[in-house]
Amino acid sequence: MISGKQTTAWAEVDEQGRLVIPAEIARAYGLLPGARVRLDEGNNFVRMHRPVTHLTKVYIEPTVACNLDCITCFRNAWGAAYRAA
Numbered sequence: 001m002i003s004g005k006q007t008t009a010w011a012e013v014d015e016q017g018r019l020v021i022p023a024e025i026a027r028a029y030g031l032l033p034g035a036r037v038r039l040d041e042g043n044n045f046v047r048m049h050r051p052v053t054h055l056t057k058v059y060i061e062p063t064v065a066c067n068l069d070c071i072t073c074f075r076n077a078w079g080a081a082y083r084a085a
């Protein structure tokens with residue numbers, strides 16, 4: 001179970017230059033041997049996404065035909081290519 005509480009943990013770089021994260025963190029996020037994760041680099045940080053085998057949310061949109069424009073719609077967070085014309 002993953003806590004909603006923010007915590008700080010430390011990772012280390014081993015002798016081969018590989019980043020090693022604590023086993024409990026890897027286990028909590030489904031990082032099994034061979035798992036592939038996406039890394040996004042930002043200004044002074046690297047964000048590691050969960051592997052696709054460990055998703056927390058899945059949105060299913062059976063249609064893009066909605067012509068409303070609710071301010072809370074999560075489509076607002078998507079790129080223009082995903083919005084209905």
Ligand code: SF4
Pocket residue numbers: 066067068069070072073074075
């Ligand atoms: S939340 Fe988004 S998809 Fe739902 S009705 Fe509003 S605009 Fe349409």
